[in-house]
Amino acid sequence: MERDMRLREASSFGAAAVAYAEHRPDYAPAAVRWALEPASGPRVLDLGAGTGKLTATLVALGVDVIAVEPDPAMLAELRRAQPAVRALSGSAEAIPLPDSSVDAVLAGNALHWFDMAVAGPEISRVLAPGGILAGLWNVMDNRVDWVAGLDRVSGSAAIGPRDTLGNWRAATAGLHLPETGVARFGSPEQAEFPHGQRRTADSLVATIATRAGMLVMPEQEREATLGRIRAFLASRPETASGEFTLPMLTGVLRTRRR
Template sequence: MSADRHGLRPASSFGTAAGAYAEHRPDYAAAAVRWTLRTAPGPRVLDLGAGTGKLTATLLDPAVVPGAEVVAVEPDPAMLAELRRGLPGARALAGSAESIPLPDGSVDAVLAGNALHWFDLAVAGPEIARVLAPAGILAGLWNLLDDDVAWVAGLADVSGSAAVGPRDTPTAWRRATTDLLPPAGDAWAGRAERAEFPHGQRRTAESLVETLATRAGMLVMPEADRAAATRRIRAYLADQPETAHGEFTLPMRTGVLRVRRT
């Protein structure tokens, strides 16, 4: 996608809203993280493209992943600063998927939360394979709005593709990620595995508006268009019995793609 009139590109837009991202974006379903790491050959985990640490925090939770040795790598300075502020005990490094600041074979799993689609996998694929131990795993995790629920499907229609994009609902995610992971070959064994896990986030109408405002498409929109989209979303949520009064649980799923290094 091209840059907007302010010069921002979607992949590099999140730093402009790092605080809002940290406050409003959801974590990841614990069951999804456990499934992702179930076949990892060891406890060393890299959260790549870690953002403000939404996935890092789950990986560091001993109730979810006992004994994990976690390192987070993030290219955007503002996002990395939020991660370090929110998780001061985490090992967090500046770097990118295309240039990972870790030695060869130093991790057993590489996870990317809502980030894998931003990687240049022609470059990042070999780089990820380099830092993975033999039989290590690469996995992407995405939080999806569950549009099997009628009001969520209506929200997706009203919000438009800038707020609810090509990987933001289960059906769209399955379609958009079909060929995303590196193909089987010298570094990767077999076909990617796919799984989905129920998830949810406690929201109010206003905090859900703020969540959608952190989407890349919204961040790079011209201000007038973003304001119009925000008005549509607010009006829709005010008209739905599920969302008009106080807190509610936003129905979600965490989708996972997983592949193993040879």
């Protein structure tokens, strides 16, 4: 049952591809630079690239990026937003690239969806010797009082353990390891980098509505959850009117191919 729900959530984003492209945040450039720092060359694969949020940051940093995404609707949005990028249909478990063809594989808010028993060897295959695997997550800074309150009222379907600073390290520390067999990557390093996203109450609710747990939630429960979130944001002086900055960090898990 848990595996079925995970697969359902992983495949839910295509139905919200336009909203995802509009509302999900980009990634802190300093975090992406740190992820790529040990890479021996400029060839980067954005794996599980979605609508191209991480791709755009990589393009801005001037690296040679290829994007791979399994969902047709998400891939269409990526191609629309980044027409100059080579964007391919494929998955972490079946990467449409030759052996040793990239120097780094990055995954933005995607590594936790990979079946690493299959994806681990595939990622290892396309990486050049000593290549870098890095997962990046945008996490809300729940050291800030109103963000901690938002976390409490939202529920785990809206804001999960990988979505807040207090939990993301523990929730992601082992994600680079295959579920079975010998690890193909070295010990991971983790780091966080300050980030933020300009939001209104309405656009923050729209952002939360693109999370997988919300997308698969029954409609009545979904509307009740979003209603609680709207009411909370309306009750806080920081978020009740106009624009505000959602305090975030981009967390990075980085490891090297053996």
